[in-house]
Amino acid sequence: QIHLVQSGAEVKKPGASVKVSCEASGYTLTELPLHWVRQAPGKGLEWMGGFGPGADEPVYAQNLQGRITMTEDTSTNTALLELSGLTSEDTAIYFCATLNWNDDYWGQGTLVTVSS
Amino acid sequence: DIQMTQSPSSVSASVGDRVTITCRASQDISRWLAWYQQKPGKAPKLLISAALSLQNGVPSRFSASGSGTDFTLTISGLQPEDFATYYCHQAKSFPLTFGGGTIVEIK
Numbered sequence: 001q002i003h004l005v006q007s008g009a010e011v012k013k014p015g016a017s018v019k020v021s022c023e024a025s026g027y028t029l030t031e032l033p034l035h036w037v038r039q040a041p042g043k044g045l046e047w048m049g050g051f052g053p054g055a056d057e058p059v060y061a062q063n064l065q066g067r068i069t070m071t072e073d074t075s076t077n078t079a080l081l082e083l084s085g086l087t088s089e090d091t092a093i094y095f096c097a098t099l100n101w102n103d104d105y106w107g108q109g110t111l112v113t114v115s116s
Numbered sequence: 117d118i119q120m121t122q123s124p125s126s127v128s129a130s131v132g133d134r135v136t137i138t139c140r141a142s143q144d145i146s147r148w149l150a151w152y153q154q155k156p157g158k159a160p161k162l163l164i165s166a167a168l169s170l171q172n173g174v175p176s177r178f179s180a181s182g183s184g185t186d187f188t189l190t191i192s193g194l195q196p197e198d199f200a201t202y203y204c205h206q207a208k209s210f211p212l213t214f215g216g217g218t219i220v221e222i223k
Contacts (some may be wrong), residue, residue: 044214045203045214104171
């Protein structure tokens, strides 16, 4: 059975960076490309970036270019999202997800709060 | 980028009602469209893929149609557990995009 388990909530100051992890079990990351989606409080879903089918490099949302890095640690089967230069606008729940219509799985979400 | 416009943004309905949500893409996405349901504090759940294919385990009161730029999600005979927010999502091309969401509220 496939599960995506994310790291715990984070509180960061403006200008800091945050890393959120997503550990996959029941499959290997290379079998199902992962994406990151975030949701600001009371707002809709925003795709941040992800891997296309067979792609080695992720594609990032243009509004996050330069601040976002997605990596995968194959030794631990864990995906990592790093977001730098945080502002209050980055306060949100961050989800990892496969966004695959045959195998659609989501992590439980990680709340990142940016506050001085 | 492909913009996804959902309407209405919210709808108040009673148990047993029929609710229809529409989603319009800013360009032709063929049937590269999915519908998600999200309940408070939870991750979204995939209901419909390829514009009209019901996922396993999703009740048959959910149905969907459309292709190209115009799509609909219909809930026939609303049940208490259907009160949630619904999002359309295009997977035609990067950047992937979601509609703004439709909140289905209890009247």
